[in-house]
Amino acid sequence: MDREPVRYSADTPLSQRVASMRSSAIRDLLHDAQRPGMLSLAGGLPAAELFDVEGIERAFAQVMRDAPRRALQYGATDGQPSLRASLATLMAQRGADVPPKRIVVTAGSQQAIDLLARALLDAGQRVALERPSYLAALQAFALSGAQFVALPADAEGAQVEHLFDPATPRPKLVYLVTNFANPTGATLSLERRRALLDWAVRNRVVVVEDDPYGELRMGGAACPPLVALARDVPGAAHWCVYVSTLSKVLSPGLRIGFAVLPDWLRDAVVRVKQALDLQTGSLAQEVADRYLRSGRLAERLPQLRAAYRERRDALCDALAAGFGDVLRFQRPDGGMFVWARFADGSDASALLPLARDEGVIFVPGAAFYDEGPDPSTLRLSFATLAPAQLCEAVERLSHAHRRLGASAGRAARAA
Amino acid sequence: MDREPVRYSADTPLSQRVASMRSSAIRDLLHDAQRPGMLSLAGGLPAAELFDVEGIERAFAQVMRDAPRRALQYGATDGQPSLRASLATLMAQRGADVPPKRIVVTAGSQQAIDLLARALLDAGQRVALERPSYLAALQAFALSGAQFVALPADAEGAQVEHLFDPATPRPKLVYLVTNFANPTGATLSLERRRALLDWAVRNRVVVVEDDPYGELRMGGAACPPLVALARDVPGAAHWCVYVSTLSKVLSPGLRIGFAVLPDWLRDAVVRVKQALDLQTGSLAQEVADRYLRSGRLAERLPQLRAAYRERRDALCDALAAGFGDVLRFQRPDGGMFVWARFADGSDASALLPLARDEGVIFVPGAAFYDEGPDPSTLRLSFATLAPAQLCEAVERLSHAHRRLGASAGRAARAA
Numbered sequence: 001m002d003r004e005p006v007r008y009s010a011d012t013p014l015s016q017r018v019a020s021m022r023s024s025a026i027r028d029l030l031h032d033a034q035r036p037g038m039l040s041l042a043g044g045l046p047a048a049e050l051f052d053v054e055g056i057e058r059a060f061a062q063v064m065r066d067a068p069r070r071a072l073q074y075g076a077t078d079g080q081p082s083l084r085a086s087l088a089t090l091m092a093q094r095g096a097d098v099p100p101k102r103i104v105v106t107a108g109s110q111q112a113i114d115l116l117a118r119a120l121l122d123a124g125q126r127v128a129l130e131r132p133s134y135l136a137a138l139q140a141f142a143l144s145g146a147q148f149v150a151l152p153a154d155a156e157g158a159q160v161e162h163l164f165d166p167a168t169p170r171p172k173l174v175y176l177v178t179n180f181a182n183p184t185g186a187t188l189s190l191e192r193r194r195a196l197l198d199w200a201v202r203n204r205v206v207v208v209e210d211d212p213y214g215e216l217r218m219g220g221a222a223c224p225p226l227v228a229l230a231r232d233v234p235g236a237a238h239w240c241v242y243v244s245t246l247s248k249v250l251s252p253g254l255r256i257g258f259a260v261l262p263d264w265l266r267d268a269v270v271r272v273k274q275a276l277d278l279q280t281g282s283l284a285q286e287v288a289d290r291y292l293r294s295g296r297l298a299e300r301l302p303q304l305r306a307a308y309r310e311r312r313d314a315l316c317d318a319l320a321a322g323f324g325d326v327l328r329f330q331r332p333d334g335g336m337f338v339w340a341r342f343a344d345g346s347d348a349s350a351l352l353p354l355a356r357d358e359g360v361i362f363v364p365g366a367a368f369y370d371e372g373p374d375p376s377t378l379r380l381s382f383a384t385l386a387p388a389q390l391c392e393a394v395e396r397l398s399h400a401h402r403r404l405g406a407s408a409g410r411a412a413r414a415a
Numbered sequence: 416m417d418r419e420p421v422r423y424s425a426d427t428p429l430s431q432r433v434a435s436m437r438s439s440a441i442r443d444l445l446h447d448a449q450r451p452g453m454l455s456l457a458g459g460l461p462a463a464e465l466f467d468v469e470g471i472e473r474a475f476a477q478v479m480r481d482a483p484r485r486a487l488q489y490g491a492t493d494g495q496p497s498l499r500a501s502l503a504t505l506m507a508q509r510g511a512d513v514p515p516k517r518i519v520v521t522a523g524s525q526q527a528i529d530l531l532a533r534a535l536l537d538a539g540q541r542v543a544l545e546r547p548s549y550l551a552a553l554q555a556f557a558l559s560g561a562q563f564v565a566l567p568a569d570a571e572g573a574q575v576e577h578l579f580d581p582a583t584p585r586p587k588l589v590y591l592v593t594n595f596a597n598p599t600g601a602t603l604s605l606e607r608r609r610a611l612l613d614w615a616v617r618n619r620v621v622v623v624e625d626d627p628y629g630e631l632r633m634g635g636a637a638c639p640p641l642v643a644l645a646r647d648v649p650g651a652a653h654w655c656v657y658v659s660t661l662s663k664v665l666s667p668g669l670r671i672g673f674a675v676l677p678d679w680l681r682d683a684v685v686r687v688k689q690a691l692d693l694q695t696g697s698l699a700q701e702v703a704d705r706y707l708r709s710g711r712l713a714e715r716l717p718q719l720r721a722a723y724r725e726r727r728d729a730l731c732d733a734l735a736a737g738f739g740d741v742l743r744f745q746r747p748d749g750g751m752f753v754w755a756r757f758a759d760g761s762d763a764s765a766l767l768p769l770a771r772d773e774g775v776i777f778v779p780g781a782a783f784y785d786e787g788p789d790p791s792t793l794r795l796s797f798a799t800l801a802p803a804q805l806c807e808a809v810e811r812l813s814h815a816h817r818r819l820g821a822s823a824g825r826a827a828r829a830a
Binding site: 010011012013014015016017018019021043045046048049051053056057060064068069070071072073074075106107108110111114118119120121122123136139140142143144172204206238247251252253254255264265268271272274275276277278279280281282283284286 | 425426427428429430431432433434436458460461463464468471472475479483484485486487488489490521522523526529533534535537538551554555557558559587621653666667668669670679680683686687689690691692693694695698699701
């Protein structure tokens with residue numbers, strides 16, 4: 001599914017790292033998603049019909065009334081002061097008391113990951129992360145020349161205990177999506193969070209917590225972010241970075257993410273951002289700020305959660321009914337993804353073209369592995385389809401799976 | 416003026432490159448610029464009172480009427496198709512016939528520079544650029560580990576002939592601001608543009624033309640961009656990259672820049688951008704697109720040029736009257752900057768604190784040199800002050816200069 005890497009030559013003199021880089025399988029699939037009638041379980045997109053268009057229009061109007069020229073002008077590299085104050089309030093609601101000074105606004109949480117990679121990593125240094133993990137984080141770290149230390153994951157998230165094993169090479173940085181991880185849907189347990197913090201302090205390792213989905217909880221008990229738990233672990237605040245975004249709860253089109261940084265790291269990240277893009281757009285920041293101040297986000301979150309819960313359940317129920325024991329998965333407590341594995345050994349990458357023919361697409365799990373992929377895994381997003389469409393999508397997937405089995409049977413008989 | 420670089424230690428484990436990085440002197444000066452009564456000749460900001468607030472409000476309203484959910488959703492990494500088509504039209508107006516497919520939307524032109532650095536440069540490879548040069552480009556290239564080959568500049572822009580000297584190490588990439596360069600204000604002559612293209616083809620070197628100011632021409636004859644001239648030089652199109660932005664003519668707060676790329680480079684740049692920030696904000700792109708389609712930019716450019724011409728002349732006239740032969744400078748044909756040099760050996764960095772006391776700031780020229788700075792140089796921006804303010808600013812600068820001379824005289828007598 002991945003395109004061929006571009007080859008280096010005197011006529012196409014790409015940098016070594018980029019010449020061997022592959023395009024994101026997922027973003028390439030977005031093209032397929034736009035085909036008429038296609039039902040996509042592939043993207044990590046939020047549901048567009050749940051966007052608060054009216055609220056954003058109001059926020060824009062307010063910006064244009066109050067301070068249009070500030071919103072259209074250059075601003076500070078670390079972000080508009082007003083938005084950073086609003087994000088500090090948001091962090092307080094998430095249990096972490098951080099001053100606006102420690103918050104840096106970024107172009108989505110993706111840029112925060114790249115900024116951290118550039119500020120912290122020299123080529124060849126190690127990053128520990130879940131396997132499977134968020135693909136674009138793998139790419140950003142790889143662009144900075146990182147080596148990976150893979151942590152297996154289970155229902156309680158990354159098995160951080162592997163880090164404590166003296167045989168595990170010590171990473172410079174640990175990167176984890178702590179709530180409803182992409183792709184596994186798992187949430188890091190409180191016990192593991194605490195153990196990770198203890199270890200990070202003792203071993204002087206930066207822990208980057210990426211939390212794009214935390215507000216989209218549909219069940220289970222909420223777990224405080226590491227940056228909040230750090231209060232109880234002496235020295236831990238020095239090593240905790242928290243990254244989040246407004247993309248999943250407000251709008252990805254604004255591209256507003258942010259990082260909460262320890263003091264020693266903040267200035268370095270801001271300097272890197274100066275060189276990368278000077279700043280994130282002032283207009284989008286001012287609009288996001290007015291929106292956050294309007295209180296509409298808190299009002300709308302229950303509605304968002306209810307809609308996604310309904311979709312999650314529709315997908316999970318349909319999968320259970322359509323596949324039975326053949327497809328193993330856990331119902332996630334939130335987020336947008338169901339991570340599943342064929343117990344019959346079906347290869348998800350081989351399934352994809354058949355599924356596409358049936359009018360449904362998904363992401364084969366192999367895309368989320370830096371190495372050693374499990375070919376029987378797949379990621380199914382429930383975010384962008386209505387419950388009835390999810391049922392139809394599973395039916396198409398089930399057809400494709402039967403065709404895959406039939407052709408595998410033919411191949412076996414022919415052999 | 417630069418802050419101390421942060422030191423590497425086990426408790427502040429920054430990457431090597433970032434630990435030695437300094438903050439932008441110019442962006443640090445922005446804090447001073449906000450002091451009440453301060454007249455700033457320091458920033459590279461466009462004049463906020465010239466922003467077309469009404470036009471942007473209309474463009475936003477149109478987006479929200481036509482396609483609000485597309486503008487608030489994720490989009491393609493290379494940019495919204497409609498905006499890329501509008502930018503192709505803009506390029507045709509600038510003399511270059513390029514298909515939308517070869518245009519990638521970026522977070523300002525600054526990000527385009529970083530994307531190119533990452534796609535093209537391995538650590539230790541050489542970038543040729545003017546000395547003095549655009550500071551943030553130096554920073555972006557340095558972050559990718561580039562070595563610099565400096566080209567001296569004169570009234571016709573960078574002396575590209577230095578590249579043709581066999582004694583000059585061959586760079587992998589040449590970076591030039593071709594029109595009204597930042598900081599020198601000089602424009603690369605047509606003869607030099609043609610010679611550079613010939614050389615680039617023969618030597619297989621990528622030429623990056625950065626053109627943020629080209630539309631702000633106030634005098635002299637326009638010179639086609641390299642990407643347009645490349646038509647007449649067989650093979651040259653393969654090596655030409657053009658980078659520009661809407662920041663100077665529309666609004667920096669939208670953060671919309673773009674790169675025009677040869678086919679072999681396009682996919683690599685898009686892959687890097689996937690890892691960096693997934694995409695530039697869809698909303699800002701859609702607003703910029705509707706604005707460009709409204710035709711208001713073409714209507715307003717004469718007005719913008721006239722306003723900046725008046726300011727340029729006010730500053731240049733005041734400098735000539737206030738300093739006479741002591742301050743040497745050339746009246747630029749466009750852009751936002753006057754580059755000047757004290758003929759009496761005054762040190763611009765020593766002048767800055769005295770000037771700040773008098774209520775005026777500027778950027779000492781040393782900030783624009785990768786090495787070997789000329790301490791007598793300074794950059795004066797005329798963009799954000801009204802003509803009367805520019806006269807007052809020069810008067811304050813002249814006071815400060817007299818005080819500097821007096822204190823230098825005292826120091827000489829004391830020695």
